[in-house]
Amino acid sequence: MKDITTFSALSEPNRLRIIELLRQGPLTVGEIAERLELRQPQASKHLRVLLEAGLVEVEAVANRRHYRLRQEPFQALDTWLESYRKVWSERFDNLDHYLQQLQRDNHQQDDVPE
Amino acid sequence: MKDITTFSALSEPNRLRIIELLRQGPLTVGEIAERLELRQPQASKHLRVLLEAGLVEVEAVANRRHYRLRQEPFQALDTWLESYRKVWSERFDNLDHYLQQLQRDNHQQDDVPE
DNA sequence: AATAAATATTCCTTTACAGGAATATTCCCT
DNA sequence: AGGGAATATTCCTGTAAAGGAATATTTATT
Structure with missing residues (x-):
């Protein structure tokens, strides 16, 4: 696993937008992609980075995955x-x-x- | 001029080290390079990025340039x-x-x- | 004026990474 | 079991950026 820091994760504009969006509460990948006008694969990829950076956490609910901010x-x-x-x-x-x-x-x- | 954000500037490990070093007070390019074991050109280049990001400011004193943190x-x-x-x-x-x-x-x- | 010290800049090469498109995976539903 | 929705992954390509080495620039010194 690579070395993803909080700063490097937030240095990507779309990832920063995701973080600010999640400030309002947990969201699904599809919802995030839609609201930020990103394609689903890119949303998933960015969320993966944010996850590895420890900035977000996932909760799998059936088909969907709910992403939310981590406090730490x-x-x-x-x-x-x-x-x-x-x-x-x-x-x-x-x-x-x-x-x-x-x-x-x-x-x-x-x-x-x- | 490019679009350097606070986060992107701090996402580079050596730049983060520079910032933390400058926490103790203003320093010269040479001093920074020496203490962090960087080559002078790389130190200058990183400082340029930090400058454009608005994270530091310079004061020219004769031959030397003193870099210090900006508060904003x-x-x-x-x-x-x-x-x-x-x-x-x-x-x-x-x-x-x-x-x-x-x-x-x-x-x-x-x-x-x- | 010539030299030396401190710093900035340029050129080159390599690597990381973001986006696009396509595909794989997982899970629900009937 | 088969189909479809939601999500993840892979492959490809282009680009930005970091480090190395060399060089330019500025200022002090003698």
Whole structure:
């Protein structure tokens, strides 16, 4: 099995869309494919990657498979971010802060994760 | 300019290492290359990607270039995670919760983002 | 001005991976 | 048992991207 990280799984646009869709609740492969306008095989393939990354889990119900988000990787991400929050708060009253602020103002590449 | 997302930038192992290294403070290209045992060109290339992703910023000091973390993308990630925290809390007292718990126990792929 | 140090860029090769189309698999239904 | 629906898998192809080696660029130094 390959080495799929949370980041690499979420780096694919359609997979990110799947994750955001599943935020509203569990869905079937067909439903996911339909709502995101993906072909069924691609939906299955992306879900496989998300599954191996541990981002989702499956529940087999007869013919269908219900995919839902798993909580753990998001918590892990949150924990990881924690260490960065500390960084900023520690540096806040640093001497560099003023310079950092100036520097930051010349940078207008404000992109969101999605 | 291409479409580099926070996730795609962090999906590359060495880039993630760079980010975690910079958590301790600004560093020079040479210092980064040395500490992570990367060749200088690769370090430069990765830093370019991180720069375009808006994850880092540069300060030119004579011959050297000091790279440091930018705060914004991490805040954005945090905001994004916020919506997922809500999901879990909303579903906590749901009827599905018990089943979800059972299901989750059969899943032991606990991997952290890094 | 010439040289050296630090960094960026280019070119090349290899590999990973996404999408398309077709096919296999699994499970229900009658 | 046979057919059909839902899903997974395979094969193929094109493309993006990472690493290596070499080279260009910028700035300091003497």
